[in-house]
Amino acid sequence: MLEIRSLRKTYGGHGREVEALRDITMTVEAGQFVCIVGPSGCGKTTLLRCLGGLLNPTSGEVRVGGKPVNGPPDGLAIVFQDYGRSLFPWLRVAENIELPLKSKGIGRSERRRIVTESLSAVGLGDVGKAYPWQLSGGMQQRVAIARAIAFQPRVMLMDEPFAAVDAQTRADLEDLVRRVWKQFGMTMLFVTHDIDESVYLGERVTVLSASPTKVLENLDIDLPADRDQLKTRSDPRFVELRSHVYAQIQEAKKATGRKP
Numbered sequence: 001m002l003e004i005r006s007l008r009k010t011y012g013g014h015g016r017e018v019e020a021l022r023d024i025t026m027t028v029e030a031g032q033f034v035c036i037v038g039p040s041g042c043g044k045t046t047l048l049r050c051l052g053g054l055l056n057p058t059s060g061e062v063r064v065g066g067k068p069v070n071g072p073p074d075g076l077a078i079v080f081q082d083y084g085r086s087l088f089p090w091l092r093v094a095e096n097i098e099l100p101l102k103s104k105g106i107g108r109s110e111r112r113r114i115v116t117e118s119l120s121a122v123g124l125g126d127v128g129k130a131y132p133w134q135l136s137g138g139m140q141q142r143v144a145i146a147r148a149i150a151f152q153p154r155v156m157l158m159d160e161p162f163a164a165v166d167a168q169t170r171a172d173l174e175d176l177v178r179r180v181w182k183q184f185g186m187t188m189l190f191v192t193h194d195i196d197e198s199v200y201l202g203e204r205v206t207v208l209s210a211s212p213t214k215v216l217e218n219l220d221i222d223l224p225a226d227r228d229q230l231k232t233r234s235d236p237r238f239v240e241l242r243s244h245v246y247a248q249i250q251e252a253k254k255a256t257g258r259k260p
């Protein structure tokens with residue numbers, strides 16, 4: 001479903017060239033849940049932006065559903081970290097979710113049905129008439145997820161979506177994302193800097209090196225599909241996997257002389 005071949009991205013301008021990605025090759029099968037982790041600044045966001053058609057690669061190729069990406073691909077939704085800027089404050093929650101459906105040409109009654117269904121999928125059945133700024137941060141991020149679900153994407157990209165919420169809300173949202181993924185069966189690519197989160201959520205964790213960035217490892221997460229915040233995180237296999245990823249990232253930082 002997602003194919004990335006020899007992807008390289010450099011940013012230029014102001015007399016300074018930054019090589020954000022050196023050589024990324026990876027694939028994600030349809031319906032897979034893959035988490036991407038790597039040291040800070042290694043180019044995780046850049047990678048998602050190239051996949052989402054928001055940035056042009058310097059070289060290499062990115063395909064979604066077999067088609068080369070030249071702009072935002074059909075059937076792809078992105079959830080960003082900054083929910084405060086991704087929802088329109090002057091539109092009610094239901095209108096925020098409805099907006100992309102209008103541009104898809106979906107009729108009014110069908111739009112209403114989808115809005116109700118996606119809000120209830122994120123456990124927010126009763127906030128359709130509220131404005132985003134009347135909700136807590138965690139609720140706003142749920143709305144952003146509901147808007148993505150409503151679009152019925154085949155591929156969902158999530159860029160550190162829970163970085164700005166408290167630990168308890170974060171745990172709830174992690175379980176929500178796993179539930180949504182199981183219910184709708186989309187391909188999920190989830191970027192996080194949190195190693196434990198990547199192992200808890202993913203069926204696979206792709207570890208990126210520090211800059212100049214390449215793929216260090218594709219690690220299968222052989223934990224039971226039913227994840228539980230207490231049981232899974234205290235499972236000896238979970239501890240083993242997260243320690244392995246942690247060690248990889250520490251090594252990657254040392255290799256470039258960066259401080260942890």
Ligand SMILES: Nc1ncnc2c1ncn2[C@@H]1O[C@H](COP(=O)(O)OP(=O)(O)OP(=O)(O)O)[C@@H](O)[C@H]1O
Pocket residue numbers: 011012018019020038039040041042043044045046047193
């Ligand atoms: N628009 C831009 N112009 C110039 N350099 C950029 C731009 N966007 C990102 N960079 C640089 O590219 C590199 C990778 O940035 P990116 O945000 O993709 O990394 P990241 O892994 O998502 O970072 P973090 O973990 O801190 O969120 C960094 O050195 C960053 O300074």
